[in-house]
Every structure is written in C-alpha cells, then in structure tokens.
Amino acid sequence: MPDTMNPTHLDQSTITGERADLLLALAQHRTMLRHTARDLSDEQAGLRTTASALCLGGIIKHVTSVERVWTAFIREGLSALGAVTDMTEEDWAQRADEFRMLPGETLAGVLDAYEEVAARTDALVRELPGLDVSHPLPDAPWSAPGTRWSARRVLLHVIGETAQHAGHADIIRESLDGALSMG
Template sequence: MTNEHDELLDMLDDQRRVFRIAMRGLSEADARKRTTVSELTLGGLLKHLVQCERGYTHILTERPGVPDGMLDTGQYTWEGGSFEELLSSYAEAARATNEAVRAASLDKLVQLPPAPWDPNPEPWSVRRIVLHVLRETAQHAGHADIIREALDGASTTDQLFS
C-alpha cells in the first residue's frame, strides 16, 4: 500500500470516527427520532452509510449487478432492528471497504452500475470512489451532528477529544 492509500483511508477513518460520535449513547428510540423538519434520523443516516460503504465496495471489487440497497430511495429511513447490530454492520462495512481499497490500485477504473440519475455512467477510479465515500461520510457527519444536537444538546465538536 502506498502513502496515498494510507492518507485516503486515514481521512476516511477520521470522518467515520466523527460520524460515530453522534451515535454515542443513543437508545434505539433516539436513533429513530426526527429532530428537524427533514425525514433524516440518526439511525437512517447510519443505515445509509452502511449501504453506501457496502455498495461502493461491491462496485470496487467488480461484483456483478447493482449492490443491495444502493438505489433504495428509502435508504435514509430506519424503522427498526437492533441499533447495536446496525453499528456493528457499519464497522464491518468500513473494514471491507478498507480491505478492498488496500488491495487495489488507486488508478484502476471500475465501471459504475446504471442509476436513475445516470443511466450510462462513466467508470470511476478507485481513488474517486474513496473520495466519494469520504464526501458522503463527511456530509452525513454534519447532518448527524445537527440531528444529535437538536435531540439532546450533545455536540460532536465538544466530544471530539473525549
């Protein structure tokens, strides 16, 4: 693995850590609560990032077909199941993504599956896939921080070093 692999995965791992801070100490009921006018919940964001990581790892490893849940329009909702299992799924998905990235050349081009918003997509490099997952994670870490602060006043920024 090159230094660039290390740097990209270190940044992605850091954003995952920041995102998980918003999940600290949540009950399953809290993970389902809407605290803003949007439909987003902390559990829904977590479910989305699990599907995002799994989906792009599926693409990255060039498995056939569209990854489960990747094009699910309800992917930001989470109605039930075990919150602890969902957190574990996120950790597993992150490990699988990191392993797939470490095993690949960052310059390798991978074909994306067709999607409603792009029926004939261009291939992406492994590097671009990692950067996309990083962007998704960072964006949703910000959403999670707002939702959590509205839920109970907990601030990710205040908890970064605790």
C-alpha cells in the same frame, strides 16, 4: 478486528502514501459519524428531530449501504450497481427503510454493521493492486455516457458521502438533546 472507526488503528509502517491518506480520511469521518450516536438509546437513534425524515440510526444505515455498494463496484464493476439502476417503485419504497430505524433494529446492530463494512472497505484498499482500476458508471441520471470511476474516485466519493452525512447527523443530534459532535 481493528477498530476501523478509529483513525489511530492504521499501521503507518505498512500502509503509506495515498492509501494511508484515504484510509485516514475515511476513519476520521466514520469516527465523527459514530460519535453522533454516543450514549443514545435505540428509541433516540430512531427519532426525527428536524424537518428532514432522517434519524441518526437511519443515517448510519444509509452510509453503511453507500460504502457497501461502492466498494462492491470497485470489485465487480457496473453489475454491483445493477440493483440500484433497475429499481422498481417497490424497490424505492424498500430503500426508504434504509433511512430509518425499523422495529427490532438496534443502534448497536446498526453500528456493528457499519463496523463490518468499514473493515471490508479498509481491507480492499490495502489489497487492491492499484487505485487506478476503473469501471463505467451507469448512464444518466447519475453520469454522462461513457463516464468511468477509478477506485480512487469511488473512495473519494465514499469519503465525501460520509463527511456530508456526519454533518447531517451532527445537526440531528444537536436538535435531539443539544449535544455537539463537531462543535
């Protein structure tokens, strides 16, 4: 399996243009996020180091989930978001576990899950007949009635989420041990 976290894995001879740009942006931000977890123990990956409830392992778990859900949306449409739009109070409590390292979870396992989702996303980008395929989004609170997102727009959203959370992770890592990922 190619290292989907490393931007140099892209074969520019077969993937070009907009798809190559999207894949490269995803790979670059994934690499930065992964880099924040370098040389950490499982315990360190689960530590809260700021006023936020976030930890490095939890951020990676969350980004993995975001990428998994949104690429399912590209393939399946609104039904892929059904679990998110119809969540109960218990579902929201379980979702909070996505933001922390749970007993028995390891940083290696979290990173492996992220790698698997990244590989599936990259394959989807390569195989899609076009980036204009679109599906409606759920109505408010997420979007206005009738809003549709194309595969392109979803991928831009995933890139934005990954970049934003890589920045969060950098702050948490610096607070943990002074290491900088982006500085």
